[in-house]
Amino acid sequence: MTDLINYRDPDVVFDELLSVYSSLQPNINISESSMLNFILRSVAVSLTNNGDMIKDVSDSAFIDKSTGDNLTSLAKDRGVTRELAELAILDLTLTRAVTGDAISIPASSEFSTVPDNLGDVITFKTFDEAIIDASNFDVSTPAQAVDEGNIGNVPVDTITQFISSINGVDTVTNSTSGVGGVNEESDDDLRERVRSVLANNTGKVTVGGYSETLKTFDGVETASVFAGTGAMPNEIIAILTTDETSNKIPTAEQLALWQIEINKDDNRAVADNINLFAPVEVPVAVSATITEYAGGSDISSTNVSVQSSVISYINGLAPSIDVRKVDISNIIHDNDGVNDFILHAPTTNITVDNFEKATTNSANVNIS
Numbered sequence: 001m002t003d004l005i006n007y008r009d010p011d012v013v014f015d016e017l018l019s020v021y022s023s024l025q026p027n028i029n030i031s032e033s034s035m036l037n038f039i040l041r042s043v044a045v046s047l048t049n050n051g052d053m054i055k056d057v058s059d060s061a062f063i064d065k066s067t068g069d070n071l072t073s074l075a076k077d078r079g080v081t082r083e084l085a086e087l088a089i090l091d092l093t094l095t096r097a098v099t100g101d102a103i104s105i106p107a108s109s110e111f112s113t114v115p116d117n118l119g120d121v122i123t124f125k126t127f128d129e130a131i132i133d134a135s136n137f138d139v140s141t142p143a144q145a146v147d148e149g150n151i152g153n154v155p156v157d158t159i160t161q162f163i164s165s166i167n168g169v170d171t172v173t174n175s176t177s178g179v180g181g182v183n184e185e186s187d188d189d190l191r192e193r194v195r196s197v198l199a200n201n202t203g204k205v206t207v208g209g210y211s212e213t214l215k216t217f218d219g220v221e222t223a224s225v226f227a228g229t230g231a232m233p234n235e236i237i238a239i240l241t242t243d244e245t246s247n248k249i250p251t252a253e254q255l256a257l258w259q260i261e262i263n264k265d266d267n268r269a270v271a272d273n274i275n276l277f278a279p280v281e282v283p284v285a286v287s288a289t290i291t292e293y294a295g296g297s298d299i300s301s302t303n304v305s306v307q308s309s310v311i312s313y314i315n316g317l318a319p320s321i322d323v324r325k326v327d328i329s330n331i332i333h334d335n336d337g338v339n340d341f342i343l344h345a346p347t348t349n350i351t352v353d354n355f356e357k358a359t360t361n362s363a364n365v366n367i368s
Contacts, residue, residue: 014044063194067187080194088145088152088181090124090174092159094166095138103168105130105141110163111172113154122151124159124174132169143174145181152181210236210274213267217258219244222318226354236274238262239319239355247315247359250278279319279357285345286310286365288332292340302337303367309335310365319357323350332367 017040018030030037066074072082094105107129112121123146130141143159145152159174185193207225214223221243227236240258241248250258259276261267268274290306293299309331314323325346332341352358 010041010044014041017044063191071187071190075190075194080190082190083182083185085148085184086180086182087148088150088154088178090143090154090159090178091140091176092124092126092143093138093140093173093175094130094132094169095171096132096168097137097170099135099137100168102134103132103166105132105139105166105169106164109166110146111143111159112161112163113158114161121161122154122159123147123163124152124178140175145178148181149183150181152178154178210238210262210268214238214240214258214262214276217261219250219254220258221248224319224354236268236272237355238274238276239279239357240276241279241319241357247281247361248357249281249359277355280355281359282323282350282352282356283364284314284323284350284358284360286314286328286360286367287344288328288341288367289344290332290338290341290367292338294337294339297337302335305337306332306335307362307365307367310367311360311362314358314360317352317358320352320354321358322352323358325349 018037021028021036021040022030028036030040063071063074075082092111096103105126107127108125110123110125112123115121124143125146126141126143128141130139132139154174154177156175156177157173160172162169162172207227210225211223214220214225219242220240222241224239225236226238240250240255242250242254244254245251255276255278259274262274262276288306290299290302293302310328313327313331317323323346325343325348328346329343332338332343350358
């Protein structure tokens with residue numbers, strides 16, 4: 001398409017289009033009276049008349065070919081902001097030969113370098129009014145370059161010319177070099193930074209990549225990531241647990257901090273929207289009666305030990321992991337103080353879905 005829109009002769013464009021269609025469909029009717037012939041001629045005329053516009057639109061959609069404001073917009077969409085030009089600043093010292101009445105140097109007074117071979121100068125203007133007191137010979141005052149860019153980062157003693165006339169002041173010079181002057185980032189440099197960001201993010205923007213990134217955050221224990229779950233294909237949901245609460249359910253404060261971190265540009269694809277949630281709790285009730293204690297065991301201590309082990313098992317399960325009745329039975333059976341028992345609840349396995357997590361506490365685990 002790019003080659004075709006560079007032509008300015010519709011007949012040449014038509015012949016090219018006709019050649020392509022003929023090679024793809026050798027038996028197709030391309031006679032002058034055919035509908036395809038008419039359509040291709042119309043397309044050829046349109047490409048010829050609007051070639052520049054089509055090329056500009058095409059180029060503006062790609063980082064490698066876009067320029068100027070279009071490139072700035074494309075880069076911003078990918079989380080990269082063009083570095084803007086900045087004005088340099090420095091300190092000026094204005095001096096008079098003899099003392100006398102106080103002299104006012106108005107704000108925005110302008111001073112410059114000596115003209116170069118082309119007659120160009122670098123101009124600075126003062127920020128605020130400055131006063132040479134009656135008993136003083138000089139005063140220092142900050143000034144800012146009139147033009148943006150590193151051209152304003154001039155050496156000491158180069159701003160020596162008066163643009164603004166100041167009666168009673170004999171000399172001016174910059175006592176400090178110009179600093180802070182920055183050129184606007186070039187298209188080539190901006191493209192390179194966008195490529196770098198995209199390359200660095202490649203391994204992070206998969207489901208597995210997001211999961212691994214989340215698990216590096218302080219307090220995150222597990223991260224189950226699901227893509228395309230919302231109305232938009234770039235909607236990402238992550239269900240998190242933490243090692244900082246007894247039932248592994250993160251607090252609202254933790255989720256808020258992690259959400260800010262994962263949605264930073266260096267942690268995600270720019271188009272992705274990542275939302276973090278605590279799993280939906282599935283409360284689990286356990287009831288068991290120990291019918292025979294081991295010889296020498298303390299009944300109260302054994303009950304507490306069994307209860308603690310059951311709670312640890314259930315709260316330690318990751319999201320989407322079912323609670324298995326046999327696992328609870330084995331935990332009770334394996335306690336050294338238990339010889340025999342009856343498990344009253346749960347009576348079956350408890351199913352836990354993707355966005356859910358089994359939880360329990362001492363009030364819900366009754367061991368007697």
